[in-house]
Amino acid sequence: MVRIPDEEFERMVGDIFDALPDDMVRPLENVAILIEDQPDGARPRLFGLYSGRPLTRRSVYGFGELPDRITLFRNNLEASAASEDDLRARVRLTLVHEIGHYFGLSDERLRELGWA
Numbered sequence: 231m232v233r234i235p236d237e238e239f240e241r242m243v244g245d246i247f248d249a250l251p252d253d254m255v256r257p258l259e260n261v262a263i264l265i266e267d268q269p270d271g272a273r274p275r276l277f278g279l280y281s282g283r284p285l286t287r288r289s290v291y292g293f294g295e296l297p298d299r300i301t302l303f304r305n306n307l308e309a310s311a312a313s314e315d316d317l318r319a320r321v322r323l324t325l326v327h328e329i330g331h332y333f334g335l336s337d338e339r340l341r342e343l344g345w346a
């Protein structure tokens with residue numbers, strides 16, 4: 231388990247997001263990235279969760295729509311990491327995975343791409 235201060239974790243997520251390829255992040259529109267702890271006892275234990283309507287299911291996306299959300303579950307990510315480098319890798323993979331869901335990719339397709 232790795233535990234880092236809140237500010238450092240937030241900075242890590244920001245740095246990882248900023249380092250993702252432009253063709254992956256440029257098309258993101260109205261998406262909030264949140265960092266939370268998943269409640270104890272919640273099942274399944276998740277590293278991340280995409281909440282919203284994937285691009286493949288949208289018709290008209292209009293003014294005033296609430297943002298889609300990508301939530302990173304810090305407690306689960308930290309609990310599964312053996313080192314800070316491992317944590318960074320897990321955060322990156324989780325972020326890419328949830329961005330894939332924004333684009334409408336299934337878990338099966340994300341596994342095929344190595345994003346799961």
